[in-house]
Amino acid sequence: MPDSIKPFQVIATGDGWKVTGDIDISSSGALSEAFSGDRRTTEDGRVVVDVEEVTFIDSSGLQVLIDLSSQVAPGGVTLRSAPRNVRRLLELTGLSTTFRLENPAAD
Amino acid sequence: MIKPPTPRALILAAVSGFQYSDMTGVLIGEEHLVYGANDRALHMLHLNEIPAEGVSWVALTPPEYQGSDDRAIVDAIKYGVSGWFRKEFLVGAGDRIAIDLVAIATASDPFRWIAFMRLAGSSPLQVQHASSFSSSERSSSHDDATFRLARRLAGAVTLRDVVVAVDRLAAGSLGCEYVNFALASENQTLRIHHVPSANPLIAERWDEIPLDRSTLLGECLLNDIAAVLTIDEFEERYPALGSDGRAMGFSHLGAAAMHTEDGRVVGVVGLGWRDEQLNADLDRIRGVGDLIGNATDLALNTDLARSMASAFQEMLLPTKLDPVVGGDVHVRYQAVDRAVGGDFYDVVTGADSSSWLVIGDVVGHGLAASRTMAKVRFFLRSCVRSHIDPSEVLALVHELLEAEGLQELVTCLIARWDPKVSELTFATAGHLPPIVCSDISTVLEIPVNPLLGLPGARFDAGNLVVAISRPVRLLLYTDGLIERRHEAIDTSIQALATQLEHHDRGGSRPLEELADALIDGATSTVDDDMALLVVSLLPFGGSLMPD
Numbered sequence: 001m002p003d004s005i006k007p008f009q010v011i012a013t014g015d016g017w018k019v020t021g022d023i024d025i026s027s028s029g030a031l032s033e034a035f036s037g038d039r040r041t042t043e044d045g046r047v048v049v050d051v052e053e054v055t056f057i058d059s060s061g062l063q064v065l066i067d068l069s070s071q072v073a074p075g076g077v078t079l080r081s082a083p084r085n086v087r088r089l090l091e092l093t094g095l096s097t098t099f100r101l102e103n104p105a106a107d
Numbered sequence: 108m109i110k111p112p113t114p115r116a117l118i119l120a121a122v123s124g125f126q127y128s129d130m131t132g133v134l135i136g137e138e139h140l141v142y143g144a145n146d147r148a149l150h151m152l153h154l155n156e157i158p159a160e161g162v163s164w165v166a167l168t169p170p171e172y173q174g175s176d177d178r179a180i181v182d183a184i185k186y187g188v189s190g191w192f193r194k195e196f197l198v199g200a201g202d203r204i205a206i207d208l209v210a211i212a213t214a215s216d217p218f219r220w221i222a223f224m225r226l227a228g229s230s231p232l233q234v235q236h237a238s239s240f241s242s243s244e245r246s247s248s249h250d251d252a253t254f255r256l257a258r259r260l261a262g263a264v265t266l267r268d269v270v271v272a273v274d275r276l277a278a279g280s281l282g283c284e285y286v287n288f289a290l291a292s293e294n295q296t297l298r299i300h301h302v303p304s305a306n307p308l309i310a311e312r313w314d315e316i317p318l319d320r321s322t323l324l325g326e327c328l329l330n331d332i333a334a335v336l337t338i339d340e341f342e343e344r345y346p347a348l349g350s351d352g353r354a355m356g357f358s359h360l361g362a363a364a365m366h367t368e369d370g371r372v373v374g375v376v377g378l379g380w381r382d383e384q385l386n387a388d389l390d391r392i393r394g395v396g397d398l399i400g401n402a403t404d405l406a407l408n409t410d411l412a413r414s415m416a417s418a419f420q421e422m423l424l425p426t427k428l429d430p431v432v433g434g435d436v437h438v439r440y441q442a443v444d445r446a447v448g449g450d451f452y453d454v455v456t457g458a459d460s461s462s463w464l465v466i467g468d469v470v471g472h473g474l475a476a477s478r479t480m481a482k483v484r485f486f487l488r489s490c491v492r493s494h495i496d497p498s499e500v501l502a503l504v505h506e507l508l509e510a511e512g513l514q515e516l517v518t519c520l521i522a523r524w525d526p527k528v529s530e531l532t533f534a535t536a537g538h539l540p541p542i543v544c545s546d547i548s549t550v551l552e553i554p555v556n557p558l559l560g561l562p563g564a565r566f567d568a569g570n571l572v573v574a575i576s577r578p579v580r581l582l583l584y585t586d587g588l589i590e591r592r593h594e595a596i597d598t599s600i601q602a603l604a605t606q607l608e609h610h611d612r613g614g615s616r617p618l619e620e621l622a623d624a625l626i627d628g629a630t631s632t633v634d635d636d637m638a639l640l641v642v643s644l645l646p647f648g649g650s651l652m653p654d
Contacts, residue, residue: 058590059468059470059518062470063471066516084595085595092537092539092540092555092596093518093555093557094535094555094556094561094564095537097557098557
């Protein structure tokens with residue numbers, strides 16, 4: 001495979017997950033499944049999804065993030081290091097307040 | 108020369124085949140999705156529950172197998188099929204579980220592959236039940252399970268894919284010279300699907316046969332068995348079939364009932380060998396039959412669900428739009444590959460003769476999305492009879508959707524045109540911003556409400572009111588028109604605004620032409636439905652206005 005294709009991947013971390021690559025119709029199912037497994041949280045009970053290396057999110061990807069947030073307490077999902085395009089997508093879809101943003105990527 | 112199977116042996120084989128299938132699943136993916144596929148495979152094998160640090164297939168794959176999937180996918184893309192290969196997963200203390208896999212490029216898209224896998228040999232784990240996309244989806248009690256399955260697989264497998272896959276499998280796995288498969292049709296006949304390499308004369312002569320016990324195919328299907336006969340036995344048992352088999356040089360002919368994963372018989376696969384030394388393995392033949400049965404089932408479900416869903420959507424989109432006072436409107440909708448999307452639009456006249464221009468998109472595809480779309484349009488049409496505030500209408504529609512317990516999320520943009528005061532009032536629920544053009548294009552910034560259907564959402568963002576003092580074109584659209592991976596969203600929107608400005612030619616272009624130009628010029632790199640609604644509006648006094 002060429003190096004330029006960053007494959008979709010989701011890895012469990014100490015306080016949630018780190019997601020890499022495109023979250024779209026072909027990967028959102030796998031993401032949803034990862035989210036439905038055992039979940040780690042921060043000490044104050046938040047789930048952190050590190051999206052720094054997420055390169056694209058479509059509506060099916062948004063749906064999976066929203067599903068996750070509906071499973072935890074309101075405001076309980078934090079998106080870490082969200083790239084500009086992810087933040088803009090949240091703004092346009094009125095979801096800025098659904099997720100807490102932490103350490104947004106400076107780009 | 109093999110010993111012809113006795114009827115008792117056939118029955119026993121059929122019974123054991125029916126009760127125990129080593130099929131573990133079928134996987135469909137794209138070129139670069141090898142990693143997710145491995146995780147999915149582990150899930151099918153129920154290995155994802157093994158307690159391990161950040162369970163991942165990499166940790167469970169011995170080093171010597173790490174590159175095998177990549178090689179298989181490369182082969183599948185290069186040659187169409189990878190050939191069967193074996194890989195192992197580590198389970199527990201030194202135990203390994205082996206699975207056999209074959210990857211096949213689909214006919215419709217060379218970068219999309221199907222992998223069939225099954226447990227190889229004896230396994231240290233007890234696999235509780237075979238599991239795959241289809242069975243896990245089907246076992247769901249949700250009444251839309253079939254359609255969710257189809258939504259996931261839409262575009263993935265067609266009967267043509269199955270035919271091509273069968274052709275490739277025949278030589279590789281069974282050493283056959285000839286293979287076909289037959290599906291029962293409604294009028295008590297068997298419709299035979301010949302592979303591309305089949306002798307055209309034979310294919311033409313045997314395209315349909317009666318569904319009874321006068322043929323090997325019919326007998327295996329009706330008795331739910333697999334069998335291999337020498338050509339002598341074959342001619343003695345089925346005299347009505349003549350000597351075509353012998354004329355083609357076959358030494359043995361065989362057939363096996365094809366099962367779906369939940370054990371239904373969907374058809375029968377027919378096989379021919381020219382090898383006198385054939386050592387036919389009924390288990391293997393049965394395995395291939397089930398594999399084809401599984402794939403056929405997926406393909407048929409997908410085809411059926413697709414045609415149903417697209418018919419459904421055609422019924423749901425408006426065939427006639429209300430006229431717009433002081434304006435003109437044109438809509439375009441373009442679906443991808445007949446798979447049904449959730450894009451919708453509407454133009455409705457309010458109680459005060461204002462015009463409500465609506466566009467939206469239900470997240471997801473398929474019948475469930477179509478149903479939600481229909482509800483949203485119905486609720487909107489009802490609400491505008493008694494309300495004049497677009498953001499209030501969005502809030503109401505959200506409440507109604509919640510009350511119905513619908514799961515889908517919906518983006519929606521409303522533009523209410525009041526010709527009496529020449530004002531546009533906009534409200535949005537997470538939809539892409541509208542663009543207005545009067546010589547130059549402007550992307551409007553509207554206060555954003557969340558998506559309709561979002562649990563606990565509040566709709567208090569309000570409206571944006573724009574006074575129209577000169578003729579304008581207004582463009583409402585869905586993301587299929589702009590979606591470009593790895594580009595800033597605003598850049599994509601701005602590019603569309605520039606297109607509008609360019610094609611509008613100062614407002615002189617007929618709307619229909621303008622809409623066509625925008626669709627044709629769409630630079631989307633994502634296969635998604637596109638809907639657009641383009642409106643030309645003249646301010647009060649700018650046209651013949653009724654009062």
